[in-house]
Amino acid sequence: MSSNALSGEIADRPARVSGIDKIERRRIALAESALKTLGELGYARTSLREIANNSEFTHGVVHYYFRDKIDLISYCVRYYKTKCAKRYDEVVETAATADELGAGFLAKMTQTLVEETPMHRLWYDLRAQSMFEEQLRPDVVAIDQLLEAMIWRILSRYAELVGGEPAVDAPTAYALVDGLFEQAVVGYAADPEGVTDRLVARVSQVLPKLITT
């Protein structure tokens, strides 16, 4: 029962501050290791034991820090979320021209596609799973909103630099760009050859059409 009290939202009165810090550190280490395995195998094929095996911990530890599987996955997703949505912020802030913004965006986009393929695969997997597993939905919705806001920042800044207005609203813009990106992720899993080039070509073809000058 003590494990239960610890594993949910931190509602307990912890004895020492350094204690809950250590717990949080362990959870993060577990989550990072779990994310590696999840990205490799996907949600369905990843068991708690597999996660433990690919880490420096035993499978009992996993259950000591997380109530159950969903709790772990959910934690992983929330942890992942904090990293992924700030990817383009620097580009948006530093770019002085529309072309510079477009180029920077595309560069970062292909970079993350190549360097963090497993994470993107996992994300699309989890989003699909959320249609069947209700408990995943809140986290998926939150990330989707984060990504939508991110795309919107890029598009509206792009419009600003080009001296126009976005021609579509935020959800539409996100769905369009996400469609292109998911196509690239799926294609990259099957055969990486030329995928990034095609993605760049398509996005830069579409982006101007989403602006009214």
Add this chain to the structure above:
Amino acid sequence: MSSNALSGEIADRPARVSGIDKIERRRIALAESALKTLGELGYARTSLREIANNSEFTHGVVHYYFRDKIDLISYCVRYYKTKCAKRYDEVVETAATADELGAGFLAKMTQTLVEETPMHRLWYDLRAQSMFEEQLRPDVVAIDQLLEAMIWRILSRYAELVGGEPAVDAPTAYALVDGLFEQAVVGYAADPEGVTDRLVARVSQVLPKLITT
């Protein structure tokens, strides 16, 4: 071993034509039942026993007609494929004006979203799974191409009726429309309220931008 010979591509010399017909009929019946369960539970959570339980057959029969689980799923996907890509053909052929085509397309699109939600959920699930399960890839690629061609038929006919040219190539157009549709499918699973209306608004907002007049 006889089951093995039968379950792959039909490479055997069948004794009687009526025999292989009956086999094919059983396989189709199994596939239809399996698709119902798969659409409800998703790929990961669907076991052969669950499929058998939700059908009039026992779990042994499943294995009699299909070599293994992947063989069954693969057959289901190919069977599903034959149904889904012709959905809009009638609209394309009969529509006399661009508006009529657009309206017909949107109507069919929302109709299939609502009436065949489980199938669409399954499709996006399977496409995500194909990133992890290599054996699923050929079928997924085939369906993706079919859908891409379908969207392309609509878009080029639309351009023709409006007296212009498609402004993007087929894969791009497919990715864009698919992004909007997937967003609707995921959103529909979470909360159906107003999803179709938003989908219609977004698609009809985007479609004209994909044409140069």
Add this chain to the structure above:
DNA sequence: GACTTTGTTTGACACTTGTCAAGAAATCTC
């Protein structure tokens, strides 16, 4: 009607899964 082929049921197998609990080890507290 006996015999062979085809189809189906049933029960079993080896294995993996999430979950848990009892106890060992490490850490902290005084």
Add this chain to the structure above:
DNA sequence: GAGATTTCTTGACAAGTGTCAAACAAAGTC
């Protein structure tokens, strides 16, 4: 350093999985 608390290991459990094979039923063949 003794005692209490936290952390971790280990082994077990019940349930569920894909797969298969042997017994049984049905249908077709001569």
